[in-house]
Amino acid sequence: MAEALELTILMPCLNEAETLATCIGKAQSYLARSGISGEVLISDNGSTDGSQAIAQGLGARVVTAEQRGYGAALGTGIAEARGRFVIMGDADDSYDFANLDAFVRELRDGADLVMGNRFAGGIAPGAMPWHHRCIGNPVLSFLGRLFFKTPVRDFHCGLRGFRRDAIRDLQLRTTGMEFASEMVVKATLGQLDLREVPTTLQKDGRSRPPHLRSFRDGWRHLRFLLLFSPRWLFLYPGVALLWIGLVVGSQLLQGPVRIGVVNFDVHTLLVASLCVIMGTQSIAFAIIGRRFASRYGFIPRSGTYDRLLESLTLERILLVAIILMLGGLIAMGWGLWEWARRDFGPLTSSGTLRAVILAMTALVTGFQLMMSAFMSSMINIPIYERRLADQPVPDDQFRRRSDQA
Incomplete structure (x- = not known):
């Protein structure tokens, strides 16, 4: 009987007694009107206002999500869903569960995830705070499209449908409001197959404030987008800093540079040195982050990136680090020799200061690369240990161990 169900209409619930009956009624009316074999599933997240009894009294199936959080409730509901397709939405009567035809049509047509687009379908007055409508949602949706090349334009619409098995295979992990972003990012x-359909957003029917906290949950969404994109968080800023530092530094190593009335000298060279150091460290973090995320399944593997990362072996990076540090030591030795020639007095020579800045930059950068190389290589240790542990022990070796014991 469970296999015969085509659709599960899933609603996470935390003290939604005021609006739950209305939402369940609309969902049941849609199933009756469309003739779809389906169920209404309520994933309760610890309600204390009798929401569970209301749902059961109306014939909805109720499951309990033990862990608190929007994502935890949805994760439990998806795991318990019996329908081949799942359409999820909030139980606050802001979405119209009586009109889900567009979602079902796209799912039957082969879509894996169908997102509602409230900006295309219409937002009723008072349904969305101005800072969500004009700042939060547009900015986060833009960043999502920029970072991950997703076609979704309304990243955080709560009404969405999907093929149950496709989303379960993504192994979604987050438990809070950022679950909505994780689903879109991992699906992309x-x-x-991601698609969008226009949907409407009405003012919710609750008398209490919503569970959503604008700045806290907005930051959690932004944090998730950044953590899942090492390129934008580490690589691109690092490349920019490194490029600026190398270009500016290469000019100032030859002597002062005057542009108009402004004179750039060793103080600017010091800033360029800091850019090189920070850029190198940021790029190293990008490599470490990508390797970790790829190996442990947070980000799907990429043949191009994996080949590049595998070529950056510990030995090769150490070789570059040692060359940099040796160059730094040579430059530092020259600087000390110049200082000794001046009887260890004040270093007023700009040439000597340039050599010291170059030496310190090379030493620090080389040391950073060395430590980053070891940190990156440590990521492989659990994999190797597990492979060794999974190997069967030969019978004769097992007997020897037993005899020794």
């Missing part, structure tokens, strides 16, 4: 990275 997994190259699932």
